[in-house]
Amino acid sequence: xxxxxxxxxxxxxxxxxxxxxxxxxxxxxxxxxxxxxxxxxxxxxxxxxxxxxxxxxxxxxxxxxxxxxxxxxxxxxxxxxxxxxxxxxxxxxxxxxxxxxxxxx
Numbered sequence: 001x002x003x004x005x006x007x008x009x010x011x012x013x014x015x016x017x018x019x020x021x022x023x024x025x026x027x028x029x030x031x032x033x034x035x036x037x038x039x040x041x042x043x044x045x046x047x048x049x050x051x052x053x054x055x056x057x058x059x060x061x062x063x064x065x066x067x068x069x070x071x072x073x074x075x076x077x078x079x080x081x082x083x084x085x086x087x088x089x090x091x092x093x094x095x096x097x098x099x100x101x102x103x104x105x
Contacts, residue, residue: 005051018051025050 002015007024009031014024023031029038029046044061047053053061 003051014050014052016051017053017055021051023050025052 002017003019003021005014005016005021005024006012007014007027008022009027010024012024012026025046028049029042032038032046032049033042044053047057
């Protein structure tokens with residue numbers, strides 16, 4: 001559900017998902033970055049602050065954040081597997097020797 005709002009800064013009419021929003025996307029972005037160049041996250045932050053982020057944009061952002069969140073876990077698992085596969089660093093070779101010693105008894 002969107003609400004018709006009027007920006008308190010520039011007096012522009014805009015639609016917001018937030019009933020209490022008083023700042024449009026453009027003014028939110030300007031307020032956020034000042035006189036510097038915007039970075040990637042600034043655009044999403046301004047959309048969220050203004051309430052102008054659509055459900056589709058929010059869903060896409062959530063998917064992006066989740067993929068970044070899980071990428072570290074996948075990298076960790078990959079490094080563990082690589083370390084295990086490196087025969088010089090493996091400890092399981094001791095298990096094979098121990099089994100041979102026990103079978104001779």
